Amino acid sequence: MATQAETTAISPFDRIGGIAALRRITDRFYDLMDDDPAYAALRAMHAADLAPMRASLPSFLAGWSGGPRDWWEANPGKCMMSMHAPLAIDRETARQWAEAMRRAIADAAPADLDIAAALADTLSQMALGMAKG
Numbered sequence: 742m743a744t745q746a747e748t749t750a751i752s753p754f755d756r757i758g759g760i761a762a763l764r765r766i767t768d769r770f771y772d773l774m775d776d777d778p779a780y781a782a783l784r785a786m787h788a789a790d791l792a793p794m795r796a797s798l799p800s801f802l803a804g805w806s807g808g809p810r811d812w813w814e815a816n817p818g819k820c821m822m823s824m825h826a827p828l829a830i831d832r833e834t835a836r837q838w839a840e841a842m843r844r845a846i847a848d849a850a851p852a853d854l855d856i857a858a859a860l861a862d863t864l865s866q867m868a869l870g871m872a873k874g
């Protein structure tokens with residue numbers, strides 16, 4: 742039988758489905774950003790080539806959620822909030838980010854609905870917290 746320590750050691754990273762699930766979510770997120778005109782303002786803020794972001798975001802989220810820390814080791818001391826501070830993020834672009842991410846998580850259909858909802862809520866709060874004004 743699992744001990745208390747073993748049962749509580751399951752990280753959000755594991756619960757969401759590991760790097761494969763994070764890649765499904767972030768690929769869907771950038772597909773939505775690319776294809777859905779509802780996210781045109783958000784898309785316009787990003788570079789033409791989204792390939793670096795398709796590599797970077799799942800790697801960031803992996804370490805952030807308790808999984809492999811490759812992105813964090815490659816970017817020592819880099820703070821996501823400070824990194825975004827110089828960008829012209831207003832409430833509308835932050836709302837677009839949060840909505841596209843919420844849809845991407847739902848479309849990727851993680852098995853654990855509780856952790857999926859927690860992920861969507863937390864990332865939405867982070868995005869909205871990056872908006873000026």
Ligand code: HEM
Pocket residue numbers: 783786787788790791794797798801821825828830834835838864867868869871872
């Ligand atoms: C609030 C709305 C947001 C906007 C408008 C936004 C926009 C951007 C832009 C323009 C870049 C530079 C990449 C490029 O030019 O293609 C970037 C990088 C990045 N963003 Fe955001 N972002 C937002 C929210 C977030 C949130 C909430 C997270 C994390 C949970 C995040 C994670 C990242 C990561 C990991 C990078 C790449 C950093 C690196 O690896 O150097 N972004 N973002």
